[in-house]
Amino acid sequence: MEMLDVVGIGIGPFNLSLAALIEPTPLRALFLEKRDGLVWHPGLALPNSRLQVSPLKDCVTLVDPTSPYSFLNYLALHGRIYSFVNKRNASTSRQEFIEYYRWVAGRLKTLRFSEDAKDVIPFRDGYRISTNTTTYLAHAVVVGVGVEPKIPAFARSLLCGTVYHAADYLERSLPHAAEHVLVVGGGQSGAEIIEHILTRSVSTQITWATSRSNFFAIDDNSFVNEAYTPAYSRRFHALPLQQRRDIVEGEMLTSDGISVDLCNRLYEMLYERSVDGTLADRFRVLPNVVVKDITSHNKSWRVDLDEITTQRNSCILVDRIVLATGFQPRTPPFLEALLEGACMEDGLPVLGVDYAVRFGRPMPGPIYLQNQSRVQHGLQSANLSLVAYRNSQIINSLLGRPFYLNTSDRQMIQVYAPSDASERDGGEVAMRSTRQVSGGT
Numbered sequence: 276m277e278m279l280d281v282v283g284i285g286i287g288p289f290n291l292s293l294a295a296l297i298e299p300t301p302l303r304a305l306f307l308e309k310r311d312g313l314v315w316h317p318g319l320a321l322p323n324s325r326l327q328v329s330p331l332k333d334c335v336t337l338v339d340p341t342s343p344y345s346f347l348n349y350l351a352l353h354g355r356i357y358s359f360v361n362k363r364n365a366s367t368s369r370q371e372f373i374e375y376y377r378w379v380a381g382r383l384k385t386l387r388f389s390e391d392a393k394d395v396i397p398f399r400d401g402y403r404i405s406t407n408t409t410t411y412l413a414h415a416v417v418v419g420v421g422v423e424p425k426i427p428a429f430a431r432s433l434l435c436g437t438v439y440h441a442a443d444y445l446e447r448s449l450p451h452a453a454e455h456v457l458v459v460g461g462g463q464s465g466a467e468i469i470e471h472i473l474t475r476s477v478s479t480q481i482t483w484a485t486s487r488s489n490f491f492a493i494d495d496n497s498f499v500n501e502a503y504t505p506a507y508s509r510r511f512h513a514l515p516l517q518q519r520r521d522i523v524e525g526e527m528l529t530s531d532g533i534s535v536d537l538c539n540r541l542y543e544m545l546y547e548r549s550v551d552g553t554l555a556d557r558f559r560v561l562p563n564v565v566v567k568d569i570t571s572h573n574k575s576w577r578v579d580l581d582e583i584t585t586q587r588n589s590c591i592l593v594d595r596i597v598l599a600t601g602f603q604p605r606t607p608p609f610l611e612a613l614l615e616g617a618c619m620e621d622g623l624p625v626l627g628v629d630y631a632v633r634f635g636r637p638m639p640g641p642i643y644l645q646n647q648s649r650v651q652h653g654l655q656s657a658n659l660s661l662v663a664y665r666n667s668q669i670i671n672s673l674l675g676r677p678f679y680l681n682t683s684d685r686q687m688i689q690v691y692a693p694s695d696a697s698e699r700d701g702g703e704v705a706m707r708s709t710r711q712v713s714g715g716t
């Protein structure tokens with residue numbers, strides 16, 4: 276059996292980008308996905324949903340603008356590049372980005388679908404990766420299995436056709452006009468679902484509850500976006516754990532808020548309904564509210580609520596509950612076993628700047644983790660902002676040399692610590708990433 280250089284497990288946007296950026300390298304790679312084709316959070320592919328970052332944060336552009344797998348090349352080959360520019364709004368829909376991802380996937384020869392990775396165990400100078408159908412050998416593994424729904428403990432045993440996570444929203448029957456729907460969660464997914472229900476029917480009764488004190492918008496002004504650059508990420512990685520935790524906590528709304536456009540669209544819709552009289556008591560917004568319990572009540576659900584500021588308890592009866600309660604990193608059983616000897620930092624595996632897990636014992640090859648390091652690398656590790664940069668680091672690490680050059684944009688926000696060498700390395704050293712042609716194949 277051939278020993279590959281690397282096997283990637285999971286083909287979401289993160290490992291798809293890795294596959295695209297690996298193509299011009301000499302690395303022998305395969306990528307395995309348990310689904311039978313490329314999807315991107317299909318239960319939330321709502322018609323109005325927009326990409327929350329620039330489409331230039333595609334699989335490749337920010338490290339290799341000359342790659343054939345760029346969003347711009349996709350537009351050009353599909354005859355839309357002029358109209359994209361003409362629409363004077365550089366954003367795109369999630370639907371269009373899914374099509375772009377599918378287009379990239381269709382052109383790469385290293386992807387294998389319907390391969391569910393079950394087991395990864397050390398084998399000679401690498402790993403044996405067993406799927407539902409096949410076994411592969413590789414010197415290194417990149418785990419990109421993504422996120423899974425975060426479901427409150429009280430709801431886990433109740434999941435059914437009328438109590439489900441937002442991730443399943445489009446895969447269930449849609450709410451009927453005569454129903455009372457409770458949406459729990461004041462983030463982007465909750466807001467998108469509220470908009471979808473409001474758009475489909477004026478009659479559906481909606482309660483929107485969140486423990487947040489309001490429906491806060493994502494903060495993505497230009498200065499804030501400096502936190503989503505390679506230089507910032509490297510500086511962040513070098514900080515002590517407590518500081519990293521505080522930053523992640525303090526900057527959460529730069530990643531986890533509702534897009535401003537959507538906030539304003541929703542408010543406008545509610546305003547119009549209050550004008551034409553269709554709002555009446557059919558829409559209730561409950562900030563500062565924690566859902567404590569759900570119990571079955573005749574053919575409805577009784578939901579116990581705690582109001583945070585007044586500490587008053589109350590309950591409501593609803594027909595359907597959508598839990599827009601967020602996502603958490605997925606840790607399949609094979610990963611738990613594999614990470615047994617990993618160095619841990621407050622319950623989390625320690626990752627190097629190259630996203631490789633640090634182990635306390637010799638391992639037969641590196642294991643890289645995608646989408647599992649908010650506290651290690653910063654909030655950008657869970658979104659698309661640095662997807663191409665992350666993968667350029669993994670590729671350089673696999674090759675043991677800089678195939679993708681790190682040359683930095685000059686930061687608009689400078690760091691006040693010029694004498695500190697680690698700051699200089701993270702912040703000032705050139706990191707503009709373009710392909711080093713000498714790498715060659």
Ligand SMILES: Cc1cc2nc3c(=O)[nH]c(=O)nc-3n(C[C@H](O)[C@H](O)[C@H](O)COP(=O)(O)OP(=O)(O)OC[C@H]3O[C@@H](n4cnc5c(N)ncnc54)[C@H](O)[C@@H]3O)c2cc1C
Binds near residue numbers: 310328602605
């Ligand atoms: C609804 C939604 C919208 C988002 N929108 C944005 C946005 O606009 N901008 C932004 O920057 N970020 C966004 N994000 C955040 C982030 O970019 C996405 O979560 C992104 O999908 C992460 O990519 P991924 O490859 O890590 O994971 P995923 O997309 O979750 O893909 C992981 C893949 O691994 C597969 N897999 C799992 N286990 C196995 C196994 N054992 N064997 C084989 N395959 C396996 C899964 O089937 C899946 O296809 C969004 C997140 C969500 C939930």
